Amino acid sequence: MWDRRTKSAWLPWFQGEENADWPTSLRPKLYRTSHKLKEVLRQEQDLRLEFKRRGAQLAGEGKPSDHWERYFLMEHYGVPTRLLDRSDGALVALYFALKPVKGSHDAAVYMLDPWWLNKLVYKELPIAKADRPVGTAMPEWGEAKPYLSEDEFENEYVGPKFPLAIDPSHVARRFAAQRSRFTIFGRSVNGLTKMCGKVAKSDCRLCRIPIRRAAVAKMRRDLATCGISESTIFPDLEGFGRELNAMFQELWVNPRAKSKAKA
Numbered sequence: 499m500w501d502r503r504t505k506s507a508w509l510p511w512f513q514g515e516e517n518a519d520w521p522t523s524l525r526p527k528l529y530r531t532s533h534k535l536k537e538v539l540r541q542e543q544d545l546r547l548e549f550k551r552r553g554a555q556l557a558g559e560g561k562p563s564d565h566w567e568r569y570f571l572m573e574h575y576g577v578p579t580r581l582l583d584r585s586d587g588a589l590v591a592l593y594f595a596l597k598p599v600k601g602s603h604d605a606a607v608y609m610l611d612p613w614w615l616n617k618l619v620y621k622e623l624p625i626a627k628a629d630r631p632v633g634t635a636m637p638e639w640g641e642a643k644p645y646l647s648e649d650e651f652e653n654e655y656v657g658p659k660f661p662l663a664i665d666p667s668h669v670a671r672r673f674a675a676q677r678s679r680f681t682i683f684g685r686s687v688n689g690l691t692k693m694c695g696k697v698a699k700s701d702c703r704l705c706r707i708p709i710r711r712a713a714v715a716k717m718r719r720d721l722a723t724c725g726i727s728e729s730t731i732f733p734d735l736e737g738f739g740r741e742l743n744a745m746f747q748e749l750w751v752n753p754r755a756k757s758k759a760k761a
Contacts, residue, residue, distance in 0.1 A: 510586075510611055511609070511612050511679045512585050512588050512590070512591030512609055512610075513582065513583065513585075513591055513608040513610070514590075514592055514605070514606075515595055515607070515608065516601070516603075517604075517605065518603065523606070524704075525687060526578075527578040528542055528578040528683075529687045543650055545578065547651075549571075549577060553572075562669055564648075565646060567637075567667055569581065570667070570673070570678075571670065574670065574673065580645075581681070582661070582683065583680065584610065585677045585678060587676070589721060589726050590726065591607050591608075592607055592726075593731055595607050596709070596718050601711075604711050605708075605711070606707060606708050608704065608705070610703065612633070612634045615703075616633065616634060616635060616662060616663050618660070618693055618697070619693075634663045634679070635662055635665070642664055644658050645662060645682045646682065656684050656685050657684070658685070659684045660684055661681040661682060661684060662681065665679060665680075666678055666679070666680055672732055690704060728744065729741045
């Protein structure tokens with residue numbers, strides 16, 4: 499799929515999902531509701547204001563210098579946004595797909611060519627062909643500005659329709675550790691799937707790689723062998739503590755539970 503014939507200089511981005519059957523996997527968290535778009539954007543406005551008001555004291559090493567960095571931090575710490583998390587590291591995305599322990603469903607990793615996506619998006623914007631940029635966007639680009647107003651009170655007026663592939667600034671260590679990339683959505687809740695509908699099926703460069711549940715345990719061990727663990731994905735004391743707790747559960751709690759069940 500990604501070979502020399504595609505003329506793309508960008509490597510694919512990956513997104514891990516614990517449930518391959520989720521109908522909202524290709525939507526950002528803010529758009530995984532049944533509410534009307536205007537109501538959702540108004541709610542995001544309130545979230546942005548509250549994060550700006552109270553989040554600075556908690557930021558620690560990652561103190562945002564502008565509204566884009568603040569928005570990236572919101573997404574990384576679980577606040578609903580129009581950002582969809584991605585990584586240019588396949589093993590990182592695989593880790594997030596395999597991380598949950600419970601459930602009998604299959605997992606999935608989605609693979610996207612950001613160069614392909616933005617080429618289509620730039621065609622939709624009012625830009626002369628000769629002036630269209632190439633590749634993934636940066637927050638300071640003019641093409642990115644309509645996606646996120648600097649004024650939180652104007653947040654409900656999102657201009658562009660389709661999602662844009664954008665590179666975040668590494669305001670915190672976890673951005674670098676997770677090789678973070680994002681797609682920021684515009685007015686279209688199902689923007690990614692609609693972009694695929696604009697081209698022939700053979701030309702769509704967004705695909706899903708299913709992961710059978712029966713293979714998850716072995717794949718988790720393989721990831722650990724490759725050095726992908728909670729403390730490498732989350733390089734702080736919280737991530738390290740979760741990794742040690744998982745070791746304790748696997749070595750002491752789970753074996754004892756199994757032995758009692760057999761008895």
